Amino acid sequence: MSRSRLFRAALVSLLVAGSALLQQPSSVAIAAGQVLPLAACTPAPTGIPANAGTGQFGPLARHIYTLRLPVGDTLPPGSAIFYVFSVFDTGSTVVVINNQPAGFSDADLLQLCSPTSNCDTSGATAIPPTRDPNVPASLNVRLWGLGATIPPGNGAPLDNPQAETLDVQVRPSPTAIPTLIGAPVAARTVAHIDYGTIITRTYDFGGGPFDFSAPDITFYNAGDAAIPTVPFTFRLLPRGSFDHALDGASIGPRFFLDTAVVKNGTHTITNNLTTSAIMYDTGNTTTSVTEDAARALGIDPINDTPVDCFDADTANGRVTLKGFMIDKFEMTTADGLNRYVIHNPLIYVEPDLQNPQRPAFPDGVAVVMGSNYFAPGKVLFDGPGQALRLYTALSAADTNEDGRVDCADLAIVRASFGKRRGQAGYDERADVNRDGIVNITDLTFVSRQLPAGTRC
Amino acid sequence: MAPSENRPRRTVFLVAFVIACAMVLLAPPSAMATPILTVDPTPLASGQLHVEINVSGAVDVYGYQFSVEYDPSVLAVADPFNPATEGTFFSSVYPDPGETFFFPGLDDGLGHITFIANTLVGPLAGVTGSGSLASIDFTRLSDDPTTVVAFLDEANGDGFVGSEVTSVPEPATMLLVATGSAFVMRRRARRRRHL
Numbered sequence: 001m002s003r004s005r006l007f008r009a010a011l012v013s014l015l016v017a018g019s020a021l022l023q024q025p026s027s028v029a030i031a032a033g034q035v036l037p038l039a040a041c042t043p044a045p046t047g048i049p050a051n052a053g054t055g056q057f058g059p060l061a062r063h064i065y066t067l068r069l070p071v072g073d074t075l076p077p078g079s080a081i082f083y084v085f086s087v088f089d090t091g092s093t094v095v096v097i098n099n100q101p102a103g104f105s106d107a108d109l110l111q112l113c114s115p116t117s118n119c120d121t122s123g124a125t126a127i128p129p130t131r132d133p134n135v136p137a138s139l140n141v142r143l144w145g146l147g148a149t150i151p152p153g154n155g156a157p158l159d160n161p162q163a164e165t166l167d168v169q170v171r172p173s174p175t176a177i178p179t180l181i182g183a184p185v186a187a188r189t190v191a192h193i194d195y196g197t198i199i200t201r202t203y204d205f206g207g208g209p210f211d212f213s214a215p216d217i218t219f220y221n222a223g224d225a226a227i228p229t230v231p232f233t234f235r236l237l238p239r240g241s242f243d244h245a246l247d248g249a250s251i252g253p254r255f256f257l258d259t260a261v262v263k264n265g266t267h268t269i270t271n272n273l274t275t276s277a278i279m280y281d282t283g284n285t286t287t288s289v290t291e292d293a294a295r296a297l298g299i300d301p302i303n304d305t306p307v308d309c310f311d312a313d314t315a316n317g318r319v320t321l322k323g324f325m326i327d328k329f330e331m332t333t334a335d336g337l338n339r340y341v342i343h344n345p346l347i348y349v350e351p352d353l354q355n356p357q358r359p360a361f362p363d364g365v366a367v368v369m370g371s372n373y374f375a376p377g378k379v380l381f382d383g384p385g386q387a388l389r390l391y392t393a394l395s396a397a398d399t400n401e402d403g404r405v406d407c408a409d410l411a412i413v414r415a416s417f418g419k420r421r422g423q424a425g426y427d428e429r430a431d432v433n434r435d436g437i438v439n440i441t442d443l444t445f446v447s448r449q450l451p452a453g454t455r456c
Numbered sequence: 457m458a459p460s461e462n463r464p465r466r467t468v469f470l471v472a473f474v475i476a477c478a479m480v481l482l483a484p485p486s487a488m489a490t491p492i493l494t495v496d497p498t499p500l501a502s503g504q505l506h507v508e509i510n511v512s513g514a515v516d517v518y519g520y521q522f523s524v525e526y527d528p529s530v531l532a533v534a535d536p537f538n539p540a541t542e543g544t545f546f547s548s549v550y551p552d553p554g555e556t557f558f559f560p561g562l563d564d565g566l567g568h569i570t571f572i573a574n575t576l577v578g579p580l581a582g583v584t585g586s587g588s589l590a591s592i593d594f595t596r597l598s599d600d601p602t603t604v605v606a607f608l609d610e611a612n613g614d615g616f617v618g619s620e621v622t623s624v625p626e627p628a629t630m631l632l633v634a635t636g637s638a639f640v641m642r643r644r645a646r647r648r649r650h651l
Contacts, residue, residue, distance in 0.1 A: 132590035409575070412559060418562045418571035420610075441614035442574045447557060448518065448619075450578040455554025 337396055397449040399429040405449045407445035413443050489516075491605045491616055492588075493522060497596045509572075511545060511621060516582035519575035519618035520589060523609040527565040530602035534593035539563040540572045542645060543588030561590075570612055582619030595634040 023179070193207040416430035416438040428434070432442040491514040496504040509524065511517075524531075524540075533539045542558040550556060554577060561572035572590050576582070594604075608614035 103507035108546055309630040334540045414559060416558070417559050417573065437613060439571065440519050440575070440615065440617055443521075443573060444555070444557070444575045444617045447577050448579065452579050455552065456557050456577050 032282060169413065393450060396432050397446040399432065400447065405446065405451070407450070407454065409444070409446050410450070410456050413446050458491065491517070493608070495524075495564050495604050495606045497518060497604060498618045501595050505596060505604075507592045507594065507604050508543065509540075509589045509591065510543075510587065511589050512586035514545070514586065514616060515584045516618045517545075517584070517616050518572065518580070519580045519617040521608075521612070521614045522589065522606055523614055524561070524569040524572065524592060524614060525603075525605045525607070526569075526594065527568050527600075527602045528565065528597075530598050531594040531604070532566075532597055532598050533563045533569065534595050536565060539569045540590040540592050542574060544575060545585075546574060546583055548587055549583050550576065555580065558590075561573035566591065569640030570635065575617075576619070580619070581606045 063454060247388060395405050397405045397409055399412040413430040413432070416425055416427040418428040419430075419438050421428070421431070421436040426438065430438045432445045435441070447456075492512045494510045494512065496508040496510055498508070500506055509522065509523075539561040541558045542556065542560075546556045554564070557575050557577050559571060559573040561569045563569045569592065574589065592604075614620070
């Protein structure tokens with residue numbers, strides 16, 4: 001190579017490097033299928049704006065990114081909002097505003113309002129035509145005033161600067177969903193907790209009250225053709241309590257239940273976000289349990305590596321909540337008849353700053369449940385036409401958890417009949433009473449709950 | 457399967473007859489009955505042994521599960537994958553297909569058939585009375601006298617389940633079964649000597 005060529009090459013390299021250094025990562029565009037290496041509790045990787053958070057959600061995290069956007073910030077073109085969370089102590093609003101083929105509207109953005117904050121969506125811009133039937137090609141979102149009216153000392157000790165921010169997950173395209181669904185979930189111990197009270201959930205739904213005792217209630221995502229044309233509001237009315245859910249459990253004042261997704265409306269939790277009692281597949285349910293209870297969930301809060309970390313820069317200093325994905329969480333009513341099942345919940349472990357002996361992991365363990373974002377065959381927030389299904393408590397005889405008791409449930413028992421826990425062929429679903437053996441007790445339990453006239 | 461009219465003499469000699477009694481409490485305890493399990497063997501001309509496991513004194517039975525023991529040096533289950541066939545105890549009351557759900561049991565090839573079970577399907581009334589719970593066909597491996605025992609194995613949760621309340625089976629009286637078996641075998645042996 002001649003000296004002139006070498007000089008030109010060096011000059012070009014300097015220019016490229018210089019421009020790269022000067023360029024501020026004011027936006028991020030994630031191409032479809034692009035995977036950026038995010039690790040739990042690590043700094044934001046290259047390519048993510050400086051204001052990006054690094055929250056992850058389980059084994060699917062590599063496909064999902066959390067951007068922590070200051071109020072009024074703009075999402076860059078090429079991004080699609082997937083979920084929006086306000087910070088925990090201001091209202092854990094889980095919102096889906098993706099999958100809108102015709103573009104988002106202000107009504108969609110209304111969902112960004114947490115129950116305790118105002119939203120001024122006047123700055124929201126329309127979404128251009130989509131490049132993909134499921135994901136807008138670009139999205140500009142201005143989030144005005146979110147969190148601005150959060151009252152000081154709103155009952156939560158966590159009153160932190162993040163109240164002025166949103167956590168926004170962006171993802172390239174739902175075309176990656178099939179791979180997400182297929183992503184393995186680390187096997188963990190299934191928790192089985194006898195729950196003393198049958199919870200009845202009731203919605204005020206439009207003109208309500210709406211009886212939520214039906215086995216399977218369907219709400220629709222944004223973009224679904226069947227979405228109701230009239231905006232609606234639903235309200236969760238807790239009819240139970242988690243007070244007896246676990247030994248020593250209590251409702252954490254810092255975290256709370258929040259609900260799932262509602263389109264064209266808002267939702268309100270009537271208990272003023274201090275307690276919660278409703279638990280279902282798609283909501284975020286938070287309670288506090290003991291460390292032992294966390295271990296019963298398959299979590300070793302000391303030694304396990306979290307799949308998600310949530311940094312909370314609280315008045316007490318920087319706190320890192322460690323999240324663990326378990327494969328299943330279930331609560332069975334004390335009479336054994338009904339069962340709540342949450343697949344792939346994300347469990348957060350809350351540090352105990354009050355306990356100097358155990359500063360990292362206390363007896364009080366915050367458990368955030370219900371985030372089964374991609375449970376195979378269960379709840380899909382993001383597929384076109386997919387419905388958000390909110391379950392009431394399943395009958396314990398509903399071994400395949402499809403919302404009804406039929407011969408398929410009996411077949412599951414039969415397939416594992418005579419098998420013991422730990423033995424090949426043992427299927428816990430068939431072991432209805434969870435006593436470690438599939439036998440006549442399970443068989444007759446399921447069988448006697450089959451509808452009259454059933455023939456198997 | 458009907459017994460042969462001209463059953464071979466050796467078969468008659470070699471078949472041991474056992475009555476295995478299992479004391480079972482049906483819930484509620486105050487209204488308990490005491491179902492009796494009996495094993496009724498029938499030697500066949502083909503050399504096989506057909507065994508009916510019968511129950512008597514059953515009250516309001518919605519489901520049942522029991523176990524069988526046999527001597528694997530003398531007998532082998534004819535169909536190891538489906539050791540037992542459903543009896544008529546349920547089907548005599550509910551003859552329509554699909555009204556019962558039968559599990560043929562698990563044969564370990566070592567002399568144990570476990571988890572022979574049957575349940576009614578749906579909200580049907582329990583069955584009361586007597587009848588055949590299941591039958592098992594064995595192939596004879598030798599001409600030695602042998603024993604077939606039907607019993608309730610507590611470890612497996614064997615028992616009778618009522619239509620209203622799940623019953624808690626009493627512990628199977630294995631000692632009783634063993635005693636009865638020994639008695640019957642001894643009696644058979646005496647008869648053989650006298651023939």
